[in-house]
Amino acid sequence: MRGTDGNEPSLLARPDRNGAPAHASVDPRQALRWGARQHDRWLERWIRSTEDLARLQYSHRMLDAVIDEIDGRQIRVGDQWLTDYASCNYLGLDLDQEIIEAVPEYLRRWGTHPSWSRLLGSPILYEQIEDKLTALLGCEDTLLLPTITHIHMSVIPVLAGGGTVFLDSRAHKTIYDGCALAQARGAAVQRFAHESLDHLEALLRDSSWRRPGMICIDGVNSMTGNAPDLAAFAALAREYDVILYVDDAHGFGVIGERSPDEPCDYGIRGNSIVRHAAESYENVVLVGGFSKAYSSLLAFIACPTALKQVLKTAAPPYLYSGPSPVASLATVLEGLQVNDLRGDQLRSKLHHLTHRVLDRLRELGLQTPNHSGFPIIEVPLADPDSVDEVGSMLFDRGIYVTMAVYPLVPRDEVGFRLQLTAANTDEQVDHLCVVLGEVAERFKLQRAAGE
Ligand SMILES: Cc1ncc(COP(=O)(O)O)c(C=O)c1O
Numbered sequence: 001m002r003g004t005d006g007n008e009p010s011l012l013a014r015p016d017r018n019g020a021p022a023h024a025s026v027d028p029r030q031a032l033r034w035g036a037r038q039h040d041r042w043l044e045r046w047i048r049s050t051e052d053l054a055r056l057q058y059s060h061r062m063l064d065a066v067i068d069e070i071d072g073r074q075i076r077v078g079d080q081w082l083t084d085y086a087s088c089n090y091l092g093l094d095l096d097q098e099i100i101e102a103v104p105e106y107l108r109r110w111g112t113h114p115s116w117s118r119l120l121g122s123p124i125l126y127e128q129i130e131d132k133l134t135a136l137l138g139c140e141d142t143l144l145l146p147t148i149t150h151i152h153m154s155v156i157p158v159l160a161g162g163g164t165v166f167l168d169s170r171a172h173k174t175i176y177d178g179c180a181l182a183q184a185r186g187a188a189v190q191r192f193a194h195e196s197l198d199h200l201e202a203l204l205r206d207s208s209w210r211r212p213g214m215i216c217i218d219g220v221n222s223m224t225g226n227a228p229d230l231a232a233f234a235a236l237a238r239e240y241d242v243i244l245y246v247d248d249a250h251g252f253g254v255i256g257e258r259s260p261d262e263p264c265d266y267g268i269r270g271n272s273i274v275r276h277a278a279e280s281y282e283n284v285v286l287v288g289g290f291s292k293a294y295s296s297l298l299a300f301i302a303c304p305t306a307l308k309q310v311l312k313t314a315a316p317p318y319l320y321s322g323p324s325p326v327a328s329l330a331t332v333l334e335g336l337q338v339n340d341l342r343g344d345q346l347r348s349k350l351h352h353l354t355h356r357v358l359d360r361l362r363e364l365g366l367q368t369p370n371h372s373g374f375p376i377i378e379v380p381l382a383d384p385d386s387v388d389e390v391g392s393m394l395f396d397r398g399i400y401v402t403m404a405v406y407p408l409v410p411r412d413e414v415g416f417r418l419q420l421t422a423a424n425t426d427e428q429v430d431h432l433c434v435v436l437g438e439v440a441e442r443f444k445l446q447r448a449a450g451e
Pocket residue numbers: 146147148149150172174218222247249250289291298299
């Protein structure tokens with residue numbers, strides 16, 4: 001295969017969706033040599049670390065798949081109908097009739113797209129969302145930007161300044177990228193072992209680091225489904241007077257404040273990890289998004305009003321990036337209303353379905369990193385080389401998952417990730433439980449301790 005310069009593989013080439021992948025012969029090592037020839041060590045390292053992903057991209061039907069049609073939580077890829085366990089639509093609001101029917105009225109009033117950057121003109125819908133969100137989170141203020149990636153890339157460098165970022169080694173890639181930019185602008189970055197409060201404290205105790213300081217961590221982890229000990233991290237942040245910056249992309253909408261009346265241990269209202277841990281926002285900056293539980297393109301930062309005002313000019317996307325489409329602002333506003341009225345019911349169903357899958361894994365004696373009960377369940381393989389075949393079997397049996405290959409997970413956790421949503425049904429989970437048994441019979445999966 002020739003690339004655009006006539007000699008090299010195009011890194012942008014995609015497989016042909018009809019029949020065998022047109023570029024199945026693309027060899028990630030070829031791309032690696034291309035990267036190396038650019039004398040770009042960063043690119044070389046990155047391409048090498050994504051080699052497994054690149055190989056599967058060209059060989060596997062569950063990576064880079066084109067979805068032809070959906071019917072509830074069923075999706076069609078080519079001729080195959082599958083149940084989707086790979087989307088992050090945790091509350092199932094993407095399929096909620098009440099929300100779908102409300103959108104056209106917003107489009108009639110606002111057109112399809114605002115097309116002002118926020119600093120140049122913010123439709124009042126933004127203010128309405130910020131007010132409701134601030135009340136829901138119980139924080140001082142919130143600022144909306146299109147995506148969490150925009151927020152990490154723009155806000156982390158501002159908060160880090162010329163100081164020090166203490167970064168959880170397993171933080172999301174988009175946090176890493178925000179930290180890399182902060183580093184390029186003069187901040188120092190020190191990594192600590194995943195969720196290790198001891199390691200973090202040892203770094204904080206060393207008085208040689210430059211202030212200001214910030215700690216960057218994930219809330220509910222996108223692969224393990226577990227949450228960090230937020231209260232302990234917040235306590236350290238306060239003790240050493242640094243900011244705790246938390247990305248709760250997967251917790252917002254799913255977990256919330258605890259209540260004696262809660263229908264399940266996800267808590268109520270879905271107001272994210274800070275409230276779930278009964279913490280205050282002192283020294284804490286919370287980042288979250290609507291693109292998962294609320295099925296809408298929008299993200300937020302919960303912070304003091306004074307910081308919000310600074311970010312309006314200091315964080316480039318507020319001035320330089322295009323806005324979220326009106327349909328997304330509409331689905332957020334309507335979604336917040338649905339959350340008020342029946343969010344806890346949806347979370348209760350999500351909890352029920354998730355626990356059915358976790359119970360089934362337990363019954364099969366299988367290991368999963370998930371010990372939280374939140375709706376992200378990774379199933380690691382004993383033999384990582386079988387990931388392709390396991391994925392093929394799941395696909396043939398009508399189960400659509402995320403292939404959890406390196407670097408999405410560490411090499412000893414390679415496997416597949418299941419995500420439940422409130423729009424899945426008990427019948428779908430019945431079938432999933434049967435297929436999990438078949439997979440466990442045919443392949444070596446990691447066994448739970450004591451099995
Ligand atoms: C933990 C985490 N942070 C950030 C993102 C990126 O979010 P966005 O699409 O809003 O940029 C994701 C997306 O999957 C995520 O899982």
